[in-house]
Amino acid sequence: xxxxxxxxxxxxxxxxxxxxxxxxxxxxxxxxxxxxxxxxxxxxxxxxxxxxxxxxxxxxxxxxxxxxxxxxxxxxxxxxxxxxxxxxxxxxxxxxxxxxxxxxxxxxxxxxxxxxxxxxxxxxxxxxxxxxxxxxxxxxxxxxxxxxxxxxxxxxxxxxxxxxxxxxxxxxxxxxxxxxxxxxxxxxxxxxxxxxxxxxxxxxxxxxxxxxxxxxxxxxxxxxxxxxxxxxxxxxxxxxxxxxxxxxxxxxxxxxxxxxxxxxxxxxxxxxxxxxxxxxxxxxxxxxxxxxxxxxxxxxxxxxxxxxxxxxxxxxxxxxxxxxxxxxxxxxxxxxxxxxxxxxxxxxxxxxxxxxxxxxxxxxxxxxxxxxxxxxxxxxxxx
Numbered sequence: 001x002x003x004x005x006x007x008x009x010x011x012x013x014x015x016x017x018x019x020x021x022x023x024x025x026x027x028x029x030x031x032x033x034x035x036x037x038x039x040x041x042x043x044x045x046x047x048x049x050x051x052x053x054x055x056x057x058x059x060x061x062x063x064x065x066x067x068x069x070x071x072x073x074x075x076x077x078x079x080x081x082x083x084x085x086x087x088x089x090x091x092x093x094x095x096x097x098x099x100x101x102x103x104x105x106x107x108x109x110x111x112x113x114x115x116x117x118x119x120x121x122x123x124x125x126x127x128x129x130x131x132x133x134x135x136x137x138x139x140x141x142x143x144x145x146x147x148x149x150x151x152x153x154x155x156x157x158x159x160x161x162x163x164x165x166x167x168x169x170x171x172x173x174x175x176x177x178x179x180x181x182x183x184x185x186x187x188x189x190x191x192x193x194x195x196x197x198x199x200x201x202x203x204x205x206x207x208x209x210x211x212x213x214x215x216x217x218x219x220x221x222x223x224x225x226x227x228x229x230x231x232x233x234x235x236x237x238x239x240x241x242x243x244x245x246x247x248x249x250x251x252x253x254x255x256x257x258x259x260x261x262x263x264x265x266x267x268x269x270x271x272x273x274x275x276x277x278x279x280x281x282x283x284x285x286x287x288x289x290x291x292x293x294x295x296x297x298x299x300x301x302x303x304x305x306x307x308x309x310x311x312x313x314x315x316x317x318x319x320x321x322x323x324x325x326x327x328x329x330x331x332x333x334x335x336x337x338x339x340x341x342x343x344x345x346x347x348x349x350x351x352x353x354x355x356x357x358x359x360x361x362x363x364x365x366x367x368x369x370x371x372x373x374x375x376x377x378x379x380x381x382x383x
Contacts, residue, residue: 005304007295015293019197019198020198022199023201041205042205043204050186121238122189128191129300131189131190132191132192134234135186137230137294139186140290140294141227143200144204144223145178145179146179150208151215151219153172156168156169158215158216167256167259178246182246203283203290204223210283216257216260216325217325220257222284224250224254227250229312230243231247232247232363232365235247236366244366244368254319257325261323261324266324271326277327278327280325288309291309304361309338309342310338312363317331317334317335318331339358343355343356
């Protein structure tokens with residue numbers, strides 16, 4: 001948290017004003033379209049209160065969802081004759097010794113982060129400004145997890161094969177887990193939780209409304225790629241160790257399209273349909289002002305938003321073109337375009353900015369996290 005990033009205050013104020021106007025326009029348009037029965041907002045999600053419509057209903061969650069996770073049986077234990085190998089090394093050792101079972105690491109972490117001691121730790125570790133900045137960034141992906149939960153549920157009916165549906169079913173469970181656990185973590189910071197910004201709203205609604213396997217691009221590559229990059233960047237920060245577990249989940253989610261299309265390859269037309277190529281491009285565009293939106297928060301934590309954006313964009317573009325989700329311009333030209341956009345903005349918003357190749361930045365921290373991304377995605381940089 002030591003990097004000093006100087007941002008012109010007038011640039012931040014201007015973006016805030018534009019965002020508020022855009023937010024009002026997007027939401028009011030969807031309200032009118034909804035009343036006319038012509039579409040409108042699809043996500044049944046209350047981002048102002050960080051809840052789905054109907055409220056938290058935590059008692060219902062604890063009685064059923066939490067209990068289901070605790071009672072989730074392992075085939076390796078109960079059907080040793082099968083080909084399933086779904087126990088962790090620790091679980092297998094404990095089964096061999098006591099025929100018992102271990103609590104899931106994420107459940108242990110969830111219990112820890114709801115404690116008063118953890119809340120006090122966050123207050124002692126972070127300044128008020130840093131806590132607000134951290135929550136603003138974590139909530140960005142927290143809202144995204146809500147939509148990922150909804151989108152992955154719809155994707156279940158789009159994939160073929162028992163294995164494909166099993167993979168998506170696991171993702172639905174993990175998205176639900178991410179939402180409820182991340183929500184607890186964010187609340188532990190004891191600061192106001194922001195709503196969806198106009199740009200997030202536009203991105204997530206467009207992704208949710210995408211048709212068929214295009215949802216794979218919207219969620220598993222774009223939204224999950226954003227989440228993977230955030231978790232990889234922040235998992236080393238004090239009190240945020242659980243994000244490393246999220247990072248492992250997201251690596252599987254972002255790898256799923258590549259695995260799926262190896263079994264069921266996309267046709268040439270699916271890859272190169274000009275309308276679909278344009279829609280993919282238009283899905284990415286709202287992600288750019290999000291980088292401006294979180295710029296002051298990341299700067300508070302000593303992170304350059306365009307280093308993060310470049311690192312994230314490289315991975316998303318590499319994976320997108322690798323699996324066949326082509327766009328109207330080549331990957332190399334898209335890379336050059338993003339670098340030009342980032343540098344042009346920085347010349348306006350920052351003092352003494354010098355051109356930089358942001359698309360070669362790397363903001364994921366940790367040997368294990370970098371290895372996961374390299375092993376799973378084979379992301380060697382822009383080529």
